[in-house]
Amino acid sequence: NLRDEPGVKVMAKPMGVVGCVMPSTNPIVTIGANGMMSIKCRNACIIAPHPSAKNVSKKTVDMVRKEIEALGAPADLIQVIEPEYCSIQATDELLSQCDVNNATGGPGMVKAAYSAGKPALGVGAGNSPSYIERTADVAQSVKEILASKTFDNGTVCASEQSVICEECNRDQVIAEFKKQGGYFMTAEETAKVCNLLFKNGGHSMSAKFVGRSAQVIATAAGISIPDGTRVLIGEQQGVGDGYPLSYEKLTTVLAFYTVRDWHEACELS
Numbered sequence: 665n666l667r668d669e670p671g672v673k674v675m676a677k678p679m680g681v682v683g684c685v686m687p688s689t690n691p692i693v694t695i696g697a698n699g700m701m702s703i704k705c706r707n708a709c710i711i712a713p714h715p716s717a718k719n720v721s722k723k724t725v726d727m728v729r730k731e732i733e734a735l736g737a738p739a740d741l742i743q744v745i746e747p748e749y750c751s752i753q754a755t756d757e758l759l760s761q762c763d764v765n766n767a768t769g770g771p772g773m774v775k776a777a778y779s780a781g782k783p784a785l786g787v788g789a790g791n792s793p794s795y796i797e798r799t800a801d802v803a804q805s806v807k808e809i810l811a812s813k814t815f816d817n818g819t820v821c822a823s824e825q826s827v828i829c830e831e832c833n834r835d836q837v838i839a840e841f842k843k844q845g846g847y848f849m850t851a852e853e854t855a856k857v858c859n860l861l862f863k864n865g866g867h868s869m870s871a872k873f874v875g876r877s878a879q880v881i882a883t884a885a886g887i888s889i890p891d892g893t894r895v896l897i898g899e900q901q902g903v904g905d906g907y908p909l910s911y912e913k914l915t916t917v918l919a920f921y922t923v924r925d926w927h928e929a930c931e932l933s
Contacts (some may be wrong), residue, residue, distance in 0.1 A: 666798070670837060676704040680763030685755060687769035688714035689819035689914055691721045693821055694768050697729055699742050701725040701766075708775035710760050711744040714769065716871075735788045756780070768870070790821035793933045795828040796837055797926060806840040809918075814894050817875040817876040818915045825912055826919040827897070828929050834922050848877065848920070854898035857917060859907040867911050878916045903932065 684698040693712055702709035713721030725744040733739045744791050759765050759780035767777035767786045774786035786910045796805045812823050829837040838848060849857060859867045860881065873881055878896050882889045889896070903910040909919035923929045 673764060680707060682709040683712060683759045683762030683765040683771050684709050685712045685767035685769060686714050688716045688723055690816065691717040692724050695721060695724045695821060698766055700929050703741050708741045710758060710762065710798045712755040713745060713750055715750050718747040764811050766816065770897055789912045791825050792822060793826040793828055794824040795929045796833065798830045798832050801838050802833060802840050806844050810844055813918060814916060817877060819875040824918065826921060828923060828932060829923045831922055831924055841897060845892055846897050847889045847893040849896055853887045856882060856887060857896060857898060860885045862908045869913055874914045876915050881915065
C-alpha cells in the first residue's frame with residue numbers, strides 16, 4: 665500500500681472527459697448530479713441523452729452552460745449530443761472515445777457502458793421495500809412513502825416499490841393508506857394491472873406506463889378507482905416469478921406484504 669510508504673503522498677487526478685449516459689425517467693436531476701461530480705473532480709463531461717428525453721436534456725445542459733460561463737469557467741466543461749444526432753449509435757461512439765463512462769438507466773444502457781472498453785460506473789434498477797415495523801409511527805410512515813412514491817409519479821429508482829407491515833399493525837396501515845390516497849386493489853384488479861405493466865410475464869415494465877398517474881393506469885386496466893387516488897396498491901404473497909408487483913415499478917403502483925415479525929420482514933426484503 666503506497667499510502668503507508670514514508671515520503672509518499674497519494675493524490676487523486678482527473679480522468680479527463682466523462683461520458684454520461686442519461687435515463688429517460690429523470691434526466692434533469694441526473695444531468696445535474698453527473699455534471700457536478702465530473703466538474704468538481706476537474707473533469708469535463710459529455711451528456712448522452714436517452715432518445716425519448718433528448719429535448720429536455722438539451723435544454724437542461726444549455727441552462728447549466730450559461731451558469732458555468734457566468735462563473736468565468738469554460739461552458740464546454742459540459743456538452744451534450746445534439747437532439748438531431750441523438751441515437752444508440754451516437755452514444756456507443758461517445759462511450760468509446762471518452763476517458764471514463766457513467767451510465768444511469770436500464771440494464772442495456774449500463775451494459776453498453778461496461779462494454780465500451782473504458783473504465784465505467786453503472787447504476788441500474790432499484791427495488792426498495794419499505795418496512796413499517798410494529799413500533800413505527802404509521803401515519804408518518806405512510807405520509808413519507810406516498811410523498812416519495814408520487815414524486816414525479818414514481819420514476820426515481822430510489823422510490824419505494826413494496827410496503828411490508830406486520831400482522832399486528834396491518835389494519836392500521838391499510839386504513840392509513842386509504843385515508844391518504846392509497847387504493848387497495850382486489851386480486852382481480854391486481855392481475856389486470858400486472859398484465860398491463862408487465863408484458864408476457866416479463867420482469868421489465870412497459871415503458872408506456874412509466875411515470876403515469878394512478879388514474880391513467882386504472883383507466884387503461886379497466887378498473888374504477890375513487891377520485892383523489894394517488895397510488896394503486898396490490899397485495900402479494902411472495903417475491904419473484906408469479907408475483908409481478910415484486911419487481912421494480914417506476915410508476916404509481918406499490919406491492920403490499922404482511923409478515924409476522926421483523927425476522928420475516930428482513931428475509932422478505
